[in-house]
Amino acid sequence: MSLFRPRNLVCPNCKSAITMEAVGSVNADRRPDYRDAILASDFQDTTCPNCNETFRLQPEFNYLDAARGQWIASLPAARMPQYLAAEDDATALFATSYGERAPKAAQDVGKTLDVRVTFGWPAVREKLLIRQHDLDDVMIELTKLDVLRRVPSAPLKPGTELRLTAVTDDMLVMVWIDTASEGVIEELLVPRALYDAIARDEESWAPARAKLTDGPFVDMQKLYMGPGRAA
Ligand SMILES: [Zn+2]
Numbered sequence: 001m002s003l004f005r006p007r008n009l010v011c012p013n014c015k016s017a018i019t020m021e022a023v024g025s026v027n028a029d030r031r032p033d034y035r036d037a038i039l040a041s042d043f044q045d046t047t048c049p050n051c052n053e054t055f056r057l058q059p060e061f062n063y064l065d066a067a068r069g070q071w072i073a074s075l076p077a078a079r080m081p082q083y084l085a086a087e088d089d090a091t092a093l094f095a096t097s098y099g100e101r102a103p104k105a106a107q108d109v110g111k112t113l114d115v116r117v118t119f120g121w122p123a124v125r126e127k128l129l130i131r132q133h134d135l136d137d138v139m140i141e142l143t144k145l146d147v148l149r150r151v152p153s154a155p156l157k158p159g160t161e162l163r164l165t166a167v168t169d170d171m172l173v174m175v176w177i178d179t180a181s182e183g184v185i186e187e188l189l190v191p192r193a194l195y196d197a198i199a200r201d202e203e204s205w206a207p208a209r210a211k212l213t214d215g216p217f218v219d220m221q222k223l224y225m226g227p228g229r230a231a
Contacts, residue, residue, distance in 0.1 A: 002027045002034060009046075013053035020046045022057055028065035035065065038125055039132070059121055062093070064113075068131050071098065071113040073216070077120030077179045083222060084229060087215035090117045094216075117217040120179055122163045133167040135195070140164055141212050141220045142205050143172065143195045147188065148220075155185055161221060162188070 007022035023044060028035040037043035044057040058076035065071075073090035095101045098110025116137070118124040130137045144162050148154050154162075155176050166173035170192050176185040198205055212218050214229050222228060 001025070002031050007057070009057070011048040011051060011053055012055055014048060014051040016048060016050040018046070018048060018050075020057065023061045025062045026064065028063065028070075029067055035128060038063075038121075039128055041121065041125060043121075056121065059118075059124055062097075063124065065128075065131075066109055066112065069112045069114055070127065070131055071110075071115050072124055072127055073117045074124040075117065075119050077123075080119040080179070080221065081225060083117065083119070083217045083225065084215070086117050086119075087217050087229075090115065090216050115216045117215075118219070119217075120161075120182070122161070122165075122177055122179075122182060123219065126163050126165070129164060129167065135167070136199075137218050138209055138212055139195060139199055140172075141218060142198050142208055143190060144174070144220050145208060145223075146194060146198060147174070147190055151188070158225075160185065 003024045004021040005024050006019050009018045009020060010016070011018055023034075026034045026038075034043060042056075044059070045054055046057065047054045058078070059074040060076055061074050063070065063072040063074050071094060073086065073093065075086055079086060094110070094115050098106050098113060100107070102110060116127055118127055126140075127137060130140055147162070148156060159179050160176055161179050162174055162176055164172055165175050172190040172192055172195060174188045174190055176188070177183060178185060208223070211223055211228065212220065215222075
């Protein structure tokens with residue numbers, strides 16, 4: 001079941017009070033249209049009845065797609081600096097929903113699910129896109145790290161992130177975006193051959209892979225955000 005709850009908001013344009021139905025959980029097996037909307041970047045868009053300004057609620061929901069093996073705690077972009085607490089919360093919630101503290105039938109579903117935490121809309125959309133193209137999200141993050149080494153002028157700084165936005169036969173389309181506004185700063189075409197080369201070189205990438213997978217926030221940004229998780 002997908003669950004919604006009323007949320008009171010203020011229109012960013014005219015400051016009118018608005019109530020909208022904010023999603024608390026998404027079941028993509030039963031509502032594939034919600035998955036489509038996340039991929040189309042218009043899920044939870046709303047229009048102010050007073051001034052017609054359209055804006056988007058930040059994500060704060062649990063996403064389940066049992067058929068594709070995905071469970072994602074999708075959180076607001078602004079919460080990324082507290083990712084360690086978010087990882088712990090998501091791990092605990094998953095344990096009671098589909099993990100060791102869940103009923104047997106739910107555990108059977110849980111065994112097929114990859115658990116992830118994301119912050120902001122571009123990040124959750126990216127996870128769905130990666131799965132749609134049968135790519136591996138850890139490998140995509142390693143590819144981004146490799147891209148950073150090769151592009152000396154990368155606009156890397158807090159509040160800016162690199163996201164996969166499209167996949168072609170031979171290219172991974174990535175964009176630098178401003179996390180808060182989701183505005184595109186720069187587009188980057190990354191040959192898929194780079195991804196394939198990293199896949200073949202497991203040994204060199206093992207240390208970075210271990211750090212990226214020490215919790216469900218699988219995102220290269222955790223490598224330069226604070227001291228990280230104690231080993
Ligand atoms: Zn308004």
